[in-house]
Amino acid sequence: MPDANEKLAELNRRIERPRLLEEASAIVGFDLGARPEVGVAANAVGIRSRAYSYSRRVDSLTVFARDAAYGIDGRAGAWTGAARPLEAACRRIARAAGVPPREIAAIDILTDLGQSARRDASEDLSEPTVLQRVAVARRVVDGVPVWSSFCSVALTREGELGEVELHWPQITAVALREAQHLGELSGRWKPDPPEGAVVEEVDAGIIHSPAIGFMMDIVPVIRVIYGPRDGEHGRKAVDYLDRHGSSVAMPRDIDGMPAKSYERSSPPTSTAS
Incomplete structure (x- = not known):
């Protein structure tokens, strides 16, 4: 039963x-x-x-969809053609899911490239070929960027829908107001960079919990991007700060494990013979 x-x-x-x-x-x-x-x-x-x-x-407004035949190695293949059909599909799906068109700041087209190589003394590489192209929408709410939100759309070889991942949670008026305040601060204040780095960009926006997870934190932040002082290339450091210039805790995705309490046994007592 x-x-x-x-x-x-x-x-x-x-x-x-x-x-x-x-x-x-x-x-x-x-x-x-x-x-x-x-x-x-x-x-x-x-x-x-x-x-x-x-x-x-x-x-939250979070959607996942997939055609099992889609993929670079899938029976239906992956789209490698022009950007316009991808952009149109991304806007159409976002609108159908309930995304306000005015919140789509831009749509980026990401291209996956592949090369083949010969395992011999020549070490020849083939010319890069396009494996697939994917459209990814970025979000802005009343002029405030929401960096964690996105709508990703991929098509099959023939232009049918292959895969969708949309993560567009609601932004409250309170969070938006704080982000706008942080925007005023970021235009008038420049943080001290760590040793060996320079401040390249200071702006304000919102970050939130990822698409896959059990929590939904919405966090207004000042984002600071640092570059190396000597001009070397490499991954740039990024700080997310609050209105006091302190680092913010990153949005959660799952609950932390509850702390367990254990009773400690008393040490054995010795008896004198």
């Missing part, structure tokens, strides 16, 4: 099923057929068939 938790999970699945089918069709255009599998776990719900999968978080 199923326990109470399993009964509740089954009720969740029955309620979510028509919603997920409708969303998968309306947002990404997937038809999951007559007998898809529905799953519920933690803060996510999803539905899948042999061909397609669609899932979302229940605590």
Whole structure:
């Protein structure tokens, strides 16, 4: 006989099923057929068939969708053509999911390249070839960049939808107001760089928890990007600061493990003979 938790999970699945089918069709255009599998776990719900999968978080505007045949090595392949179809698909899906068009600051086209090499004395490398191209939308809310938000869209070789990952949580008016205040500060203040570095950029925006996780922290920050003083190339250091110039804790993705308490046994007592 199923326990109470399993009964509740089954009720969740029955309620979510028509919603997920409708969303998968309306947002990404997937038809999951007559007998898809529905799953519920933690803060996510999803539905899948042999061909397609669609899932979302229940605590933020976060969507994942995939055609199982998509991919560089997949049967449906990956898009390597012009940027315009990718941009159009990215805007269309973001709008269907509920993203306000005015919040899309720009759409970047990322290109994956590949090369082959011969394992002989010549060490010849082939010319780089395009493996796939992906569109990624960046976010701005009332002039404030939200660096953690994105909408990533990939197409198959024939231009059908291949994969979507959209993470666009709600930004409260309180968080936006603090970010705007930090923007005023960042225009008038320059932090002291660490030894051997120079300040290259100071701006304000919002960061938040990642797409996969159990938490949703929204954190207004001043972002400081440092470059090497000697001009050498390398990864640039980045600090995220609050209105007092102190480093902020990065947004959480999962709950920390609760601390366990243990009773320490008393040391054995010795008896004199």
